[in-house]
Amino acid sequence: MSLPPYSQMHSDLPFRFPYMLCRLLGFFGLVLLMAHGRLSTASAEDAPPADTKGELVLFDFGDANDKQIRDAAIARFNQRYPNVKVTDQFTPITSWPDYIDKLVTQVASGKAPDLIHIATEGALLTISKTLVIPLDEFINADTGKELSTEIDPALLKGFTVDSKLYLLPEAWNNMMIYYNTKVFKEAGVSRPADDWTWDDFLALAKRLTSGEGPTKRFGFGIPYFNFGLTPFWYSNGTSVLKDNLKESNLSDPKFLEAVKFIHGLIQENGVSPDPANTDPNAVFQLFASGKIAMTGGGHWPMQFFKANQFSDYDVVPWPKKAVQRTVFGAAGYGISSRTKQKALAWELIKELASIESERRAAGLGVAIPARRAVAESPEFLAQPEHAALFYKSLSYAAPVQAPANYGEVERILMRHLGQVMADEVKPEDALKAADQELTSAMKQQEAEAQ
């Protein structure tokens, strides 16, 4: 994967007039970015002295638990650098596209942060737009050995472009099937086999569905967001985009088959409730309340379960159709190409992605640690019973497809799927329309990239 050279990306500066207006209106940090930018290349610098004065801004995401972890890391950093003020621009996250949009808008307004915390979904965008610099020289001079041995290569690969690592992974998430052990016991159902199939899954969901009307309990709550639906595509040997991430793959008959299967869970089989809800975490609340017996999720729902003292659950791998495959996405820290304090920013990253931060995250149930050692620690494996399956899933998981226009891809897909799930448009027709729209969007993206 190659990136356009910097000079080519910014070769249209002569058009000055609207530029000035944009600046007037706040759109315009771009000029400042470029002025600052000249996007100096990364270079390994010695750690700054302890009495360094300065200010670092971290563009960050998460919830209250994530905030705790970050506060602790920043406190450790400030013990080493008491004269450096760190501002954590913390954004409670609702969806990756929204978070990415916020980052882009902020950078464009001239308020680029010094450090960027972002997930796979936004990695290619930040790299292709040269918002972050390669970390290799810092890592090689510092913790290279640790990274090469303790972090799974799959996680590093997701943040590597042209053999350069741009983001340091600290955590990741996948999709597993959660099941309510209490409901299973009451229904006399045993834990599914790790290599179960879609047919087994549907039969089980039907068996676990009971009652009518307001008292109905559903067998499966669909994790109705792009990442949550992806295992259905992957386990049927298909995906939204072709492997080159430049072309739509929605015309693949296997994709249609997967969409029909999900549609059938709601409409024909009635084992899943209406999934459309703009809060992607609503399904986990229903799961914890026993209204649904199974759902899909990564490691992140566990923090809600812990907060609500709900512990009657366990996990099992995603059922397979054509292959056993699930999805994963990692989160990592990068150094902004606009920062003037790269060495200081690197020192902060070392705290943010440190083993202490990962251990704390493991205890809170926020995500799966990037370091295998932490993922195998007693804190992480304490709950649920088969918690070890989380890290093991990397052996058969594939990264979420995230081109630079990830937000647009997700919105096109989900908008058309919404009509299918509402039973208003046939899956065939919806996918045909989505394919046309996505093809057009990918062509436009490709044209802009060149």
Added chain:
Amino acid sequence: MAAIVKKASTDSLAGYFFVGPSLLGYLVFVLGPLIAAVVLSFTHYDVLSAPRPIGLSNYARLFADPRLATVYRNTAFFAAASVALSVSLGLILAVAVNQRLPVTIKYALRTAYFFPVLVGMIYAAMVWKFLFNRDLGVVNYYLHFFHVAPIGWLTTSNWALWSVILVYVWKNVGFTMLTTLAGLQNIPEELYEAARIDGAKAITAFFRLTIPLLTPVLLFNVTITMINTLQEFDSIVALTNGGPGDASRSVVMYIYDQAFRSFNMGYASAIAVTLFVLIGLLTLLQLWGSRRWVYYT
């Protein structure tokens, strides 16, 4: 003479001083963005790269974009239904509250009707989303007892826009009620006495006296509600996110999607310009038409 000139000059200066802050705000927050939107509408601008002039391409794209027709149709329907319901229900509630009732009940009713205006739309939408959930919501829970099959209030094209309209009207009818109530209380009681003496019944007095004298207030409510509904955004985002498909997406939401989600700032500006022109034309049309049905005493 010199003293008069000096005083006039001082008065002018004071006038500019008072007008200054508003004028500055207008220039920075209204006129500036407006001019920028017009200029950007002739460019391709993805926010992170510099704008590139592309002539009228964005305007040509307006005619080839099938989604734009849908969102304009939704917006027109949303605006028409919301204006009709908000203004008429506001009138009915105002008349009801204006009856001879014990003061405590009167205040309680006014507060109850006006309270939703004070509640943030996002909070209200969270509650309504819960109420409207197809399988687990309270509305369908009670409808189930009447053997009504579950309705996808927010997830089916037939109902999504109506549900948003319902929430919008619930949220804003208190405002139209309050302005109408103020209008009702400004109608002199002697006029009603004269009507009664002339033999007019209550219903006749309402249509021949109350309504004509309320027309300036009704015009105000229609104009304000129409402008607000043509720009509606938050209730739709919070309740349906524009779905299913584009079934409840408004023009403003589409502009936001293009500008800050797809980063087609130029095309978003072109749509914004069309909306600006449309709102301007509709407002002028209303003001012109009002000469035929609005009575000023």
